[in-house]
Amino acid sequence: MTIRPIIGLEIHVQLATRTKLFCGCRLEFAAAPNTHVCPVCLGLPGALPVMNRQAFEFAVLGGLALECDIAGVTKWDRKSYYYPDMPKNFQTSQYDLPVASKGGFTIPTVNGALRRIGIIRAHLEEDAGKNLHEGLNHTRVDLNRAGTPLLEIVTEPDIANADEAYTFCVELQKLVRFLGISDADMQKGQMRFEPNVNVSITDDDGTEYRTPISEIKNLNSFRSVRSSIEYEIRRQVDAWRDDHDYTLEKRGKQNFGWNDQLEVTEFQRGKEESHDYRYFAEPDLVPAKLDAAELSGFRARVGELPLVRQARFIKSFGMTEKDCEIIMADRATADLYEAAIDAGADTKILTKQFVGVWNHIASASQQSVAQTGIDAAAVTQLAQLVADGTISASAASQVAEQHCKNINTAEPSNARDSVDLAAIATELGLVQERDENQLAAWVDAAIAANQQAFDDATTNPKKAKAALGFLRGQVMKLSQGKADPKLAGQMLEDRLNKSST
Ligand SMILES: [Zn+2]
Structure with a gap:
C-alpha cells in the first residue's frame, strides 16, 4: 500500500493599506470596537463603495511576484452568505475574473532543491468583522475589521507534505514583506491559512x-x-x-x-460548493483596469525576487544562508548592504558587521537594520575603518552604537551630513596605534620582560607557536589594547625571525 498526500493552500494576506478596501475608514489593530466604521463598511442601504487603488496595486505586485498572469480588467462579485459579522449579507470578492491567475511560487525543499508550487489564482476581497464571544450568554460584533483588504492566494494541490506546506507559508510571508504589500504579522491575524488535504x-x-x-x-x-x-x-x-x-x-x-x-x-x-454562494457581479463597483504601460511599471517595482537575490548574495558575496537571512530581513536592508558593496566596502567585513554589529543594534529595538535609519555611508565607513586597521573588529560595535545614538538625537536633516565614523572612533579613543616606533617599543619591552618565551619562540620548535601567542598577548597588554594587532604581530614575528637566524 502506498500513500501520497495531496495538499493545496488558501492563504489570506492582509494588505498594508492605510484605509479599508471600499471606504476611507482607517485600519487600526486593536482599536476600541466599532470606532472605524462608516455607512459603507456597516453595509447601510444605499451606501456606495469606491475601490482603494492602493489595495489593487498591492494585489498586482503580489500577483506579479507569484509569476501570475495579471488581468487587464478585473471585476467585483458578491459572494452571498449570512453571518452576524457580515451585515451586508454578502462579501465583495472576485469570482470569475481575479486580478491574478496561473502562476507559481518556487520554494526551497529540505534537501536543498527548489520546487515550484502552482498558483491557481490570487484575488482581492474584503474581510468580515469579528464576533466577540463574551461568556456563555452573549456575543458582540466589532465591525472595525469589516472591509479590510485581503489578498486570497490559492495554490494548486502540488504540495507533497506538511513540511513543504510550512515552508511555503514561511516563504510567502518573506515575499509579501519584501514587496512591502503586507506586514504579515501573525499575532495580528494578518496571515491566515486554510490547507486542503x-x-x-x-x-x-x-x-x-x-x-x-x-x-x-x-x-x-x-x-x-x-x-x-x-x-x-x-x-x-x-x-x-x-x-x-x-x-x-x-x-x-x-x-x-x-x-x-x-x-x-x-x-x-x-x-459548500461555489453555487451555494450565488455569486453575481457587483453592480456598485466599476471594473478595475490596468494598461500595458502601468503593468510594466509594476513589473519593474517587483524587481529581483527574494529567492533569486538570496542565491546571488550567497554566491557573489560568499555569505552563509544564515547570514543571508539576516541581511535579507527586508528589502531595504538588502539594498543597504548592496549599496555599501557598490561603495567599495570589504565584503567579508561588511557581512560580519551586518550580522554581528548592525543587526545586533537593530534587534534590540525589534527593527531591521534599515529601519533604524542607518545609511549606506555609515555602514561603508565602519567596514572601511576595520579594513584599514584604524579600529579593531571588536571596537566596531562601540563606534556603531555611538553613531546610532547620534542619529537618534540629531535633527533629521542634519543626520545625513554628519556621518563621520572615524571621528567617533577618535572621540571614543578606539583608534589603534599604528606608529612603528611605538609598536617597536612595546615589542622590545614584551621580549625583555619574558626572556623564556623569547628563547622558546626562537629556538624550541615544539614550544615556538605557544610562545609566539603569549608574546603577542603581552604586546597587546602593554599597549592597553591600543596596538594594531595585525601590525604589531607582524613586527613581533619579524623580530623573532631575525633572532633565530
Ligand atoms: Zn468604512
Whole structure:
C-alpha cells in the first residue's frame, strides 16, 4: 500500500493599506470596537463603495511576484452568505475574473532543491468583522475589521507534505514583506491559512482510492499549518482503513477546525460548493483596469525576487544562508548592504558587521537594520575603518552604537551630513596605534620582560607557536589594547625571525 498526500493552500494576506478596501475608514489593530466604521463598511442601504487603488496595486505586485498572469480588467462579485459579522449579507470578492491567475511560487525543499508550487489564482476581497464571544450568554460584533483588504492566494494541490506546506507559508510571508504589500504579522491575524488535504492510497492490487478533501479553516500560525496537516493525513488514512467507502466520491469535501490545545482536527460541516454562494457581479463597483504601460511599471517595482537575490548574495558575496537571512530581513536592508558593496566596502567585513554589529543594534529595538535609519555611508565607513586597521573588529560595535545614538538625537536633516565614523572612533579613543616606533617599543619591552618565551619562540620548535601567542598577548597588554594587532604581530614575528637566524 502506498500513500501520497495531496495538499493545496488558501492563504489570506492582509494588505498594508492605510484605509479599508471600499471606504476611507482607517485600519487600526486593536482599536476600541466599532470606532472605524462608516455607512459603507456597516453595509447601510444605499451606501456606495469606491475601490482603494492602493489595495489593487498591492494585489498586482503580489500577483506579479507569484509569476501570475495579471488581468487587464478585473471585476467585483458578491459572494452571498449570512453571518452576524457580515451585515451586508454578502462579501465583495472576485469570482470569475481575479486580478491574478496561473502562476507559481518556487520554494526551497529540505534537501536543498527548489520546487515550484502552482498558483491557481490570487484575488482581492474584503474581510468580515469579528464576533466577540463574551461568556456563555452573549456575543458582540466589532465591525472595525469589516472591509479590510485581503489578498486570497490559492495554490494548486502540488504540495507533497506538511513540511513543504510550512515552508511555503514561511516563504510567502518573506515575499509579501519584501514587496512591502503586507506586514504579515501573525499575532495580528494578518496571515491566515486554510490547507486542503486528502490522500491518494494505492492498495496492493493497484487500486487507487482518494480520501475526502478536508479544508482546515482559519489557521493563524505556521506551526498549526504543519501540525494540522500531519494530523489530518494520519486521520484520513486510519478512517479509510476502517471503511474503504471513506472516499472523496462518497463523502465530498468537508470543513474542519483545528483544536490547538488537543492538536486534533474537528469536523464542522460538509463544504459548500461555489453555487451555494450565488455569486453575481457587483453592480456598485466599476471594473478595475490596468494598461500595458502601468503593468510594466509594476513589473519593474517587483524587481529581483527574494529567492533569486538570496542565491546571488550567497554566491557573489560568499555569505552563509544564515547570514543571508539576516541581511535579507527586508528589502531595504538588502539594498543597504548592496549599496555599501557598490561603495567599495570589504565584503567579508561588511557581512560580519551586518550580522554581528548592525543587526545586533537593530534587534534590540525589534527593527531591521534599515529601519533604524542607518545609511549606506555609515555602514561603508565602519567596514572601511576595520579594513584599514584604524579600529579593531571588536571596537566596531562601540563606534556603531555611538553613531546610532547620534542619529537618534540629531535633527533629521542634519543626520545625513554628519556621518563621520572615524571621528567617533577618535572621540571614543578606539583608534589603534599604528606608529612603528611605538609598536617597536612595546615589542622590545614584551621580549625583555619574558626572556623564556623569547628563547622558546626562537629556538624550541615544539614550544615556538605557544610562545609566539603569549608574546603577542603581552604586546597587546602593554599597549592597553591600543596596538594594531595585525601590525604589531607582524613586527613581533619579524623580530623573532631575525633572532633565530
Ligand atoms: Zn468604512
